[in-house]
Amino acid sequence: MNRPFAPVAAARLAGFGNHLASEAVPGALPVGRNSPQRPAFGLYAEQLSGTAFTAPRHENRRSWLYRRRPSAMHGPFAEVSHPGLAPARHLSPNRERWSPHPLPDAPTDWLDGLTLWAATGSAAEGTGVSIFLYACSAPMEGRAFASADGEWLLVPQQGRLRLMTEFGPLDVPPGHIALLPRGVRFRVEVDGPARGWALENHGSPFRLPELGPLGANALASPRDFEAPHAAFEPDGPTRLYLKLGGRLFATDLPHSPFDVAAWHGTLVPFRYDLARFNAMGTVSFDHPDPSIFTVLTSPSDTPGTANCDVVLFPPRWMVAEDTFRPPWFHRNVMSEFMGLISGTYDAKEGGGFAPGGSSLHNRMVAHGPDVESWRRATEAELAPVKLDQGLAFMFETRGPLALSDAALAHPSRQRDYDAAWNGFPPARLP
Structure with a gap:
């Protein structure tokens, strides 16, 4: 189904590292507990953990999602090929520079237009990063993507991205960045040619740097990181892609994975205005x-x-x-x-x-x-x-x-x- 590209109201949930909450349907979010015996409206409670259960409280990242179906409701994954994910193996001390990445001649969505450019470390060992370039011109129709290898940072250079995530939608125009936690499912929509960069962080989750002698007010402020409001969409068949160990796998869902009616927690997508x-x-x-x-x-x-x-x-x-x-x-x-x-x-x-x-x-x-x-x-x-x-x-x-x-x-x-x-x-x- 061709979903129209529509503007999204500016996110008002804000605060990097904060415990945030949102509900698309009043009463969908439990009060005083995470996993009631019978969640409202027949929803299913699910915890998404971005850190180990025993991580220190100030570093612990997790959220509870209340959705129409459990995310476990899918068949087996099968490996699929993607030429843009071929491993980075050429190590050299030579300085390198590239001219602007060309835009595609034929309709290409974000996932198909993704190309691994450089990498270090190991996703399996939780070290290093992978750096991608993307160039696309069409929305991801009936497709969704998630990475078990790390969290994703998107940097648009040309063309606005509309990210539909399990937590709700985010508009990310050039001059902004988006941060998507490890494992979060998302879809990228565009309303014209778009290109930019993507970073997959295999290591510890991103945080704001310590300020030290700079004091309390400098660099990026936590309040300027905006999270999406909860939103869900009508059901439609979806092919779900999962990146694991640098390889790509897919399974077919008879429904949309973007079916969360409410959520709360500290593991959420953000966008940030670089200005x-x-x-x-x-x-x-x-x-x-x-x-x-x-x-x-x-x-x-x-x-x-x-x-x-x-x-x-x-x-x-x-x-x-x-x-x-x-x-x-x-x-x-x-x-x-x-x-x-x-x-x-x-x-x-x-x-x-x-x-x-x-x-x-x-x-x-x-x-x-x-x-x-x-x-x-x-x-x-x-x-x-x-x-x-x-x-x-x-x-x-x-x-x-x-x-x-x-x-x-x-x-x-x-x-x-x-x-x-x-x-x-x-x-x-x-």
Whole structure:
């Protein structure tokens, strides 16, 4: 059935890490208990656990859903092929950059338009991440997707996404991100060509970073993460896809999996408007470490070293005195995958990094501004300036990122990327 793409009212449930509740039918949500003998309206109570039962209270993520049928009501899964999920096996110290991902020529939904680009760690061992690019032009008709391998972070670059989740719908236009917990079933609808990036986090669930000396009010505020209102849709046959161990499986349902009439808990999908990020920066000298732009973090077993950080480079003021203002030349123990959502990035003003483009600098590989950006920054008059022409992000992970066959062979790959660092004059030593 072709479901029309309709706008969704702005979500009013908010608060990252909060215990939230919503009901589509008054009285559907039990009061004072989770699993009554006879839930209202003949609904079925089901717990969705995103952490172990015994995880510390402040880290425990779980929700209770009250649905028309148990989610266990399905036949066996069978493995299906998906060329875009071929594993990433090519590890290299070479710096890589890609032009914007092309949009599909034929109608393609989000799942079919998904391509694994880079990965590190192991979904089975709960470490690392997988990074995908997507390009689509059609809604997922009669299909739904879930991942047992990790939670998903979606970053639209072009085209609005409408996510139908078990918890209700979320609109996610460019300039926003969406976070979908591990195992949550969802469908992606579009009303035109769309592309962007997706990150699958195999490690500990994302959380807001500690603020330390920054104090109580900085970076991303918990209240700006919006959750969906409960909603359910008419029944219709649905093919459910499940990603497990990097492989894709499917089963056919005679009904919609989006049949939740009420829910409550701490494990919920969110969307976040990147324009609400309160960027911090220097008001004296030196460019701060990029960690000061962290939106979300997935900690590892090494304190202070993230399994994955989601970092944002938003519009902001630059006022540092006697300072080279773009990000400096560096080599990093973390691997860095970047994407440009809009505008220009201040460390790559020499061209080649266009909106929709991506780059990869693996751990301990030297990188930094291109020669044109270096020259402009070195010769600039250091008056206060507003960087308001670009929006970029970075996925930073402690593991080395291997590339897929698709990423290496793709025509958008810029094989001359190293030339961005040609032409630097030698220092004039006495």
